[in-house]
Amino acid sequence: MENVVLYEVSERVAYITLNRPDKRNALNDEIVEALHDAFRRAEADGQVKVVVLRAKGSVFCAGADLAYLQQLQKNNYEENLADSSRLKELFHKIYTLKKVVIAQIQGHAIAGGCGLVTVCDVAFAVPEAKFGYTEVKIGFIPAIVSLFLLRKIGEGRAKELLLSGRLIDAEEALSIGLVHRLVEADRLEAEVKAYAAQLCAQNSASSMELSKRIIAEIQERTLEQGLQYAAQMNAMARETEDCRRGIAAFLEKKTLEW
Numbered sequence: 001m002e003n004v005v006l007y008e009v010s011e012r013v014a015y016i017t018l019n020r021p022d023k024r025n026a027l028n029d030e031i032v033e034a035l036h037d038a039f040r041r042a043e044a045d046g047q048v049k050v051v052v053l054r055a056k057g058s059v060f061c062a063g064a065d066l067a068y069l070q071q072l073q074k075n076n077y078e079e080n081l082a083d084s085s086r087l088k089e090l091f092h093k094i095y096t097l098k099k100v101v102i103a104q105i106q107g108h109a110i111a112g113g114c115g116l117v118t119v120c121d122v123a124f125a126v127p128e129a130k131f132g133y134t135e136v137k138i139g140f141i142p143a144i145v146s147l148f149l150l151r152k153i154g155e156g157r158a159k160e161l162l163l164s165g166r167l168i169d170a171e172e173a174l175s176i177g178l179v180h181r182l183v184e185a186d187r188l189e190a191e192v193k194a195y196a197a198q199l200c201a202q203n204s205a206s207s208m209e210l211s212k213r214i215i216a217e218i219q220e221r222t223l224e225q226g227l228q229y230a231a232q233m234n235a236m237a238r239e240t241e242d243c244r245r246g247i248a249a250f251l252e253k254k255t256l257e258w
């Protein structure tokens, strides 16, 4: 049987590919565990600087596997909580991964599938892609995904999307900051690859890691606590080798290859 998640590394970029196209890459326990393994592997690999999350088939991801959820509905609350906790941990893992994660969206991203997009740092999509949180249409709720959507696009916009369950097109997704670039399908892979290569060549890995950490953590704090934390991180970052090299190179008018 083929793996439900594929993993490969090329030129310092880890490509994690959802590979369950016949079920529109719906998230059951098998694919969730395989994604945990793939992201853990990418984080642990010192050679990997950037991660791309992409998918096989016509749909990026149709969200939670509803056939699997129907099976779990026969079980008790604790077993369902254990299952939803693994999904929550996966989303948190991607959101806080120590590497930049780029979503490459070749088709619809629905419910938990749209949630996957929101936890990635950057998203490239084809103009035909559609996005939406349809949980309310099937009597379920956008629970885990809502936290990340709120952070990404703000409460006003998030509420309207989560409560209406409507699908939005790629242009609207771009306008609200859910997606960052629209690229025609025949150019998508190449454009993502070029963007990832640019991050690898031009940016310090530790600077990207610390920037991501600050953005994630600063929102947990009050303005005063956040600024205090930011000042501490600023002072700490000055001591790193990358910062010494980067500043020296600028002042000597040299270009660094990271």
Ligand SMILES: CC(C)(COP(=O)([O-])OP(=O)([O-])OC[C@H]1O[C@@H](n2cnc3c(N)ncnc32)[C@H](O)[C@@H]1OP(=O)([O-])[O-])[C@@H](O)C(=O)NCCC(=O)NCCSC(=O)C[C@@](C)(O)CC(=O)[O-]
Pocket (backbone or CB within 6 Å): 022, 023, 024, 026, 058, 059, 061, 062, 063, 064, 065, 066, 067, 068, 108, 110, 111, 112, 113, 115, 134, 135, 138, 140, 141, 142, 143, 144, 145, 146
């Ligand atoms: C994505 C499109 C538009 C593609 O539309 P399409 O390309 O026309 O595909 P389709 O609808 O013909 O589906 C193809 C096959 O994929 C299956 N399939 C497809 N989706 C799922 C799914 N989710 N779970 C299980 N199976 C799924 C579907 O059952 C079918 O299987 P077949 O009949 O060939 O054996 C359409 O399939 C669709 O609308 N799917 C349902 C999407 C949906 O309602 N998702 C809600 C998931 S709930 C969720 O994610 C909860 C969460 C995580 O957000 C909660 C939280 O945050 O706490």
